Amino acid sequence: MKEKIxxxxxxxxxxxxxxxxxxxxxxxxxxxFFFHDGGSGAVIFTMGPFLISAIWLIFGGGSIFKQEIKKxxxxxASDGFKRNQTFYGKGKYVAIDLExxxxxxxxxxxxxxxxxxxxxxxxxxxxxxxxxxxxxMEGSQRVSFFFIVxxxxxxxxxxxxxQRQRMDSDYILTGISKADMMVKMLAQARANSKEV
Numbered sequence: 001m002k003e004k005i006x007x008x009x010x011x012x013x014x015x016x017x018x019x020x021x022x023x024x025x026x027x028x029x030x031x032x033f034f035f036h037d038g039g040s041g042a043v044i045f046t047m048g049p050f051l052i053s054a055i056w057l058i059f060g061g062g063s064i065f066k067q068e069i070k071k072x073x074x075x076x077a078s079d080g081f082k083r084n085q086t087f088y089g090k091g092k093y094v095a096i097d098l099e100x101x102x103x104x105x106x107x108x109x110x111x112x113x114x115x116x117x118x119x120x121x122x123x124x125x126x127x128x129x130x131x132x133x134x135x136x137m138e139g140s141q142r143v144s145f146f147f148i149v150x151x152x153x154x155x156x157x158x159x160x161x162x163q164r165q166r167m168d169s170d171y172i173l174t175g176i177s178k179a180d181m182m183v184k185m186l187a188q189a190r191a192n193s194k195e196v
Contacts, residue, residue: 008109020053068111089156101193120193123148127179139164143175
């Protein structure tokens with residue numbers, strides 16, 4: 001039986017978001033009941049949880065994801081997985097072993113569950129340049145490559161920006177080049193896969 005890819009662990013995602021909210025609420029309750037007249041205690045229990053929560057939301061998930069990538073890469077090396085191509089996308093990790101015809105996946109919102117999947121399970125892979133607009137307004141804010149594994153669509157960004165870039169800009173062209181290379185590598189791994 002095939003193991004289904006889960007990109008988001010709902011429990012992890014809820015804890016990631018709700019724990020800081022509960023911490024801030026607890027700080028406000030302590031301030032209200034014990035320091036309602038103000039003072040340094042009120043400042044500590046009001047601002048402290050907010051600072052801790054902000055630090056957690058900005059850096060916590062990224063640190064966990066990076067640590068899990070390191071562990072996963074060590075496991076891949078010990079299992080003889082040869083990383084011919086590795087892509088560190090925002091919130092996604094994709095490694096390809098061309099010889100074995102396998103792909104390794106790890107997701108930001110499910111960092112404790114890594115996947116090694118036969119590339120023969122890839123149903124389709126393509127590049128999206130994110131082109132929109134027309135004339136002088138034509139451009140893109142996001143370039144990605146997509147692939148479908150066992151019915152699960154995975155999008156990995158090779159370029160993102162909060163500003164629209166012209167289609168001939170170096171940012172877009174580099175993003176397209178990276179995405180195109182990854183799609184070709186996935187196709188090659190799929191061709192080499194022993195399991196379909």
